[in-house]
Amino acid sequence: MSTEGVRPTGADSDALGARLKAYEGRPAAVGGVGKDPVNAPMIRHWCEAMGDTNPAYSGPDAIAPPTMLQAWTMGGLSGHEGRTGAYDELLGLLDESGCTSVVATDCEQEYLRPLRPGDRVTFDSVIESVSGRKTTKLGTGYFVTTRTDVRADGGLVGRHRFRILKYAPARRKPPAPRPRPVVNRDNSGFWQGVAEHRLLIQRCTDCGTLRHPWLPGCNACGCLDWDTVEASGAGTVHSYVVMHHPPFPAFDPPYAVGLIELTEGVRMVSNVTGVPYDKVRIGLPVRVEFRTYEEAEGALVLPVFRVVEGEGEGEGEGEG
Numbered sequence: 001m002s003t004e005g006v007r008p009t010g011a012d013s014d015a016l017g018a019r020l021k022a023y024e025g026r027p028a029a030v031g032g033v034g035k036d037p038v039n040a041p042m043i044r045h046w047c048e049a050m051g052d053t054n055p056a057y058s059g060p061d062a063i064a065p066p067t068m069l070q071a072w073t074m075g076g077l078s079g080h081e082g083r084t085g086a087y088d089e090l091l092g093l094l095d096e097s098g099c100t101s102v103v104a105t106d107c108e109q110e111y112l113r114p115l116r117p118g119d120r121v122t123f124d125s126v127i128e129s130v131s132g133r134k135t136t137k138l139g140t141g142y143f144v145t146t147r148t149d150v151r152a153d154g155g156l157v158g159r160h161r162f163r164i165l166k167y168a169p170a171r172r173k174p175p176a177p178r179p180r181p182v183v184n185r186d187n188s189g190f191w192q193g194v195a196e197h198r199l200l201i202q203r204c205t206d207c208g209t210l211r212h213p214w215l216p217g218c219n220a221c222g223c224l225d226w227d228t229v230e231a232s233g234a235g236t237v238h239s240y241v242v243m244h245h246p247p248f249p250a251f252d253p254p255y256a257v258g259l260i261e262l263t264e265g266v267r268m269v270s271n272v273t274g275v276p277y278d279k280v281r282i283g284l285p286v287r288v289e290f291r292t293y294e295e296a297e298g299a300l301v302l303p304v305f306r307v308v309e310g311e312g313e314g315e316g317e318g319e320g
């Protein structure tokens, strides 16, 4: 997508803005005719939908609710004829300049006299104003206001202004950084191993019990001395949850979080990858894989567990 046209070329230069300004006052639609005359059934439906029980809108002397002004000019699903070249040109210029998105921002109505059942509505629209270049939360672009003059039997009954912002969408914020593991004196050996693509399990040098997560002492015998064994990396999904909510900015829910039982007997929490989140099952065989995430504050290596090929009947990629 090009945003050339909305990028300032000088201090305050807005060449595109000047070209757009030239469209002010040119017709946007001419010779519009309401598809139906003002009528009691449409008024009744509108009042029911809006919950408006004002007695002025029913009975033999009924008027149409003033805020129905636009309803009498709407083209319906099939649209209206009569949109002018000028309006299409203006939108085309904006499209070419990269302002390809559009959002309706507000509408204003003026009422000069009430409409009554039987009135036949005609209307014309004019490009009333084009703003200078504006930067909004959505992106940078131009506000275009069209004014529709609504007439009945030749007399002006109301005006309807409709403002849109036609803009180049702002670049999306970069994804939030992945939370980094808390590395401390007790577990730094584990993360050192991960950085070297080795999955290390702590082992009590007294009774030989393996343990994970890493702890200062042995839960079985209390001994504080330990060494490590390198895990084969093979395991199975012992249990899992699928995260839907709350969303966390660094991740894209839903995703599966697995409790992996390594063949050595210890368990660890990690991502299950290689299958869609809804194909993760207890007992699936998995194998460790070291993934490197390039992040602003440096590369982050994490052990994840990929479903062993041919299992989980998955196509696509589970990601989390």
Ligand SMILES: [Zn+2]
Binding pocket: 204, 205, 206, 207, 208, 209, 218, 219, 220, 221, 222, 223
């Ligand atoms: Zn021990």
